[in-house]
Amino acid sequence: MDTMTSMDRVMASLSHKEPDRVPVFLLLTMHGAKELGMSIKDYFSDAKNVIEGQKIIHAKYRNDCLNPFFYAATEIQAWGGDAIFIDDGPPNAGAPIIRTTEDIDDIQPPDMDHPILRMGLEAIEGLVDHADGQIPVIGTVLSPFSVPVMQMGFEGYLNLMYEDQDSFWRLMRKNEEFCVKWGNEQAKAGVTAVAYFDPLASSSMTTPDQYRLTGMKVAERVISRMDAPTATHLASGRALPIIEDIVSTGTGALGVCTLEDLAELKRVCKGRLSLLGNLNGIEMRRWTAQQAEEKVKDCIMKAGPGGGFILSDNHGEIPFQVSDEVLLAIRDAVDKWGEYPLDWIV
Numbered sequence: 001m002d003t004m005t006s007m008d009r010v011m012a013s014l015s016h017k018e019p020d021r022v023p024v025f026l027l028l029t030m031h032g033a034k035e036l037g038m039s040i041k042d043y044f045s046d047a048k049n050v051i052e053g054q055k056i057i058h059a060k061y062r063n064d065c066l067n068p069f070f071y072a073a074t075e076i077q078a079w080g081g082d083a084i085f086i087d088d089g090p091p092n093a094g095a096p097i098i099r100t101t102e103d104i105d106d107i108q109p110p111d112m113d114h115p116i117l118r119m120g121l122e123a124i125e126g127l128v129d130h131a132d133g134q135i136p137v138i139g140t141v142l143s144p145f146s147v148p149v150m151q152m153g154f155e156g157y158l159n160l161m162y163e164d165q166d167s168f169w170r171l172m173r174k175n176e177e178f179c180v181k182w183g184n185e186q187a188k189a190g191v192t193a194v195a196y197f198d199p200l201a202s203s204s205m206t207t208p209d210q211y212r213l214t215g216m217k218v219a220e221r222v223i224s225r226m227d228a229p230t231a232t233h234l235a236s237g238r239a240l241p242i243i244e245d246i247v248s249t250g251t252g253a254l255g256v257c258t259l260e261d262l263a264e265l266k267r268v269c270k271g272r273l274s275l276l277g278n279l280n281g282i283e284m285r286r287w288t289a290q291q292a293e294e295k296v297k298d299c300i301m302k303a304g305p306g307g308g309f310i311l312s313d314n315h316g317e318i319p320f321q322v323s324d325e326v327l328l329a330i331r332d333a334v335d336k337w338g339e340y341p342l343d344w345i346v
Contacts, residue, residue: 005134006064016308022338023064025312030320041085047122068123069140078110093150101167109178128190139191141183143198144175145215180225187228202237219249236315257314263302274308281313285321289329296333
């Protein structure tokens with residue numbers, strides 16, 4: 001039986017101490033629409049829906065966080081772009097808003113009073129009020145280094161990064177300005193921490209040398225100016241080749257993927273970075289309850305000892321298709337195998 005609040009449990013683990021049990025973050029964004037019997041588009045049209053959806057999710061799955069994140073393309077909407085909605089997955093960004101280098105000079109960082117941003121802050125404020133200091137509320141920003149994939153498209157952005165450094169850094173400066181303001185607005189609204197999503201930083205996407213010349217410098221500047229603790233998430237990408245670089249950015253935790261060995265990640269990060277992960281969200285759609293339990297047990301065995309570990313998925317967003325049965329099995333398995341001390345591990 002839990003003997004700590006979710007806030008106490010998470011803070012202890014992030015301090016590399018063993019709480020009463022392993023904390024669990026089931027990062028469910030779209031499942032609130034299911035619970036309220038709404039389409040994903042309608043669900044994300046009003047902050048009140050997200051507040052209510054997250055309350056239901058928290059109670060149903062005994063989650064150790066509240067997640068007011070809407071979808072990544074909200075930031076593109078704030079910059080003047082569009083979001084494309086589908087029936088059973090996260091909304092995606094529409095056509096690129098930057099097509100030429102001249103567009104970089106013309107675009108301006110969004111105002112914090114933009115309606116889509118205000119709606120996000122309303123959701124945060126409602127969930128902070130509901131949490132009453134007992135449950136972490138997690139904010140989210142997209143890294144200035146990674147968001148151009150949606151602003152420009154992959155090909156356009158990679159060409160910019162490698163072939164036009166002047167334009168690249170002009171874009172980074174504008175993106176950094178927005179990211180810091182947006183993260184700090186969320187901090188002002190009361191989030192416990194800000195997730196810094198930076199998938200392009202991953203060694204699956206960018207060479208370590210290139211990251212050190214670009215994305216790492218961006219992250220160091222942005223994270224140093226955040227008014228809340230940060231957790232970096234590479235959204236299913238590899239981290240081991242750049243662990244030392246991620247530590248240098250000043251972030252406190254790292255979302256890790258299933259492509260790398262969790263025990264090795266824990267060994268390298270022990271005492272320096274807490275780990276968040278690394279259940280495979282794509283495979284999770286096909287798991288049985290027994291498979292879910294086995295996966296949870298394996299993660300806890302590899303990364304649970306000594307604290308510094310929060311069980312979660314590997315991407316930072318659990319797919320819409322993952323069933324209640326599997327989610328409840330994950331949560332039950334944490335109670336069964338995640339209670340400290342982990343005496344069953346030999």
